[in-house]
Amino acid sequence: MKYLDEYRDAKAVHNVLAEINRTVTRSWTLMEVCGGQTHSIIRHGLDQLLPPEIELVHGPGCPVCVTPLELIDKALALAARPDVIFTSYGDMLRVPGTFVYSETGVQANDLFSVKSRGGDVRIVYSPLDALKIARENPYKTVVFFAVGFETTAPANGMAVQQAAREGLDNFCVLVSHVTVPPAIVAIMEAPETRVNGFLAAGHVCTVMGLEQYRPLALKYQIPIVVTGFEPLDLAYGILNVVKQLEAGTCEVQNAYARTVPAQGNLPAQNVIADVFEPCNRAWRGIGVIPQSGYRLREKYVKFDAERRFPDVGAMKSVEPDICRSGEVLQGLLKPDQCPAFGKQCTPLTPLGATMVSSEGACAAYYKYGRIQEIL
Ligand code: SF4
Known part of the structure; x- marks a missing residue:
């Protein structure tokens, strides 16, 4: 097959579903790791076409969703500074930080609202766009939300490497990178886990390959199948x-x-190894997962926004109780089971x-009509 629509062919999908029906004899819980996969599953109703023995639960592979509240609050603080141009992909702009309590009630606080209050917040399509803004604005610090x-x-x-090569000292990054394998470990180590097998995120494996998943499949006796998005x-x-x-096999x-x-x-992989090193990282709603993130290596530390603005780097935030996205992201709760x-x-x-x-499980359930089930 050559063309995308061939991977959306209903007859071909139904043939595979029929084979799944013929194969399954017992109940299994599968987790799709990536939020893009979740959206595709809900959009096409795949979970509703599977035999009742198979349950799909949704994993933590939505980068916007797992960016910790604390880093969102740091982004908001940086974006509000008059000496900063804050650059980000568009999907971070509506992510709520800590709610603001005032005489007029509770207000959402996100990058859009900072922009509406005069903050210089710009949507970019690539970190290279942020570098260009830095070159054009030498008297401001340009922060990119990585x-x-x-x-x-x-x-x-690569943007950090390029900034270092050019000596572009008014550029820095607010780093919130996370990695998949430690998240799989956290999910499998949780006493309440029900996951029997994983659909691994195809695009992550395009970069990182398959090898890092083999020890996990072996240790937890789970099949891990690298899967696409159609x-x-x-x-x-x-x-x-x-x-x-x-x-009864458990292979990658x-x-x-x-x-x-x-x-x-x-x-x-070489770029990642040159610029970043593994670190403990908090995942929104889940907590700290050991060695699950990247931070800048010491040789690039001058491009670290948290070090450049130490008052922002020291900020602490507390997650509100009402949102149960941590359970959603671990496959413990379906979005429509959240009371809110x-x-x-x-x-x-x-x-x-x-x-x-755009990769959030709650957004997928809302966008593709699962809302009607509770109305
Ligand atoms: S539906 Fe519930 S879990 Fe999902 S974002 Fe809203 S409050 Fe959080």
Whole structure:
């Protein structure tokens, strides 16, 4: 197959679903790691077409959703500074930080609201756009919000390398990078986990390859199938996990070979290794997962926004109780099981990042009609 619409062909998807039906004999819980996969599953109703024995739960692979509240609050503080131009991908602009309590009531606090109050917040499509803004504005500090999994780390790392080469000292990054394998460890180590197998995120593996998943499959005796994002990709990934579960095997399989080479993208891995080092990282709603993030290596530390603005770097925030996105992100709760879903929490009045992110599970349930089930 060559074209994208061939991976959306209903007949081909139904053929794979029929094979899943013929294969399954017992109940299994599968987790799709990536929020992009969650949106595709909900958009196409794949979870509702599966046999009742198979439950899909949604994983933590939405970078916007897992960016900790504290880093959102730091971004808001930096963006409000008159000496800063704050640059970010557009999907971070509506992520709520700590709510502001005033005489007029509770107000959401996000980058859009900072911009409406006069902050210089600019949407960029690449960290290289942020570098260009830094060159054009030598008397301001340009901060780029470096958010994401292993997928965005290479481009963000290259921007830091480029800034270092050019001596662009008015550029820095607010780093909130996270990585997938430690999240799988955290999910499998949680006593309440129900996950029997994983659909690994195809784009992350395009960068990082397959090898880092083999020890996890072995240790936790779980099949991990690298899966794409179209309905046929997802159905095929699910079929391969179910086949392994029914056969009692626990291997890492590549069901997205048209994109994912086994070794990943070595030049991209080299950029990550040069610029970043692993660190403990807090995930929004979940807490600190050991060695699950990247921070800048010491040789690039002058580009670290938290070091450059120590008052911002020292900020602490407390997660509100009402949002249960941490449970959603660990597959312990479906979005429509959250009491606030579709009531206090909607895309216009989000209480958590999972309701505003284009990869958020709560946003997917709302956008694709699961809201009607509770009305
Ligand atoms: S529905 Fe809203 S409050 Fe509930 S978990 Fe999702 S984002 Fe949080």
